[in-house]
Amino acid sequence: MADQPTNEVVKPVQPQIAAAPIPRKPKQDRAPEEDPGIWRMNRRNALWVGGWLAFFGFIITSTVGALRYMFPRVLFEPPTKFKAGLPADYVVGEVSEKYKDEKRVWIVREKDGFYAIISICTHLGCTPRWLPSDNKFKCPCHGSGFYKSAINFEGPAPRPLERAFIGLADDGQIEIDRSVKFLYEKGEWGKQGSFLEYKG
């Protein structure tokens, strides 16, 4: 029996055209998401750099720590003991300010001897001024006043100025030691070293 003709339309077969390959950008122009290899490389580089930074950070910190240990931060203050010239260099009745700035000490010459006053206000530590015309020390910060003897009489200073050790060195010069203090309120102004007897 002959084949019966059908109404089915036979569509022509379209030839498969292979898609043209997309040209890739040069490696240096590719973004990390376009090339996971680059991303991996960057991460690896970052880890490498981070490792070195951590290593150098450790070395620097250790070196600084070692140097601090070998050379601790010490405040080198000028020596507190010093010679202040011959007694004859001083005028009876005067307050010498020669060592006030450098050593923070006034040297007071009286008829029968010397005493040394530390030039630090007993209120909050300012440096008072000697006012010869008023015969007193006056603190510029809050107005405390001290007699020539160093006893406080006005303002907020709670106690007299402190006196420092004073004596005579072997060579005949006056010797002061600011680290040895004598406090009036403790009855120390009568102690040896708080006053240098001298009648010259």
Ligand code: FES
């Ligand atoms: S510091 Fe001298 S009166 Fe206050």
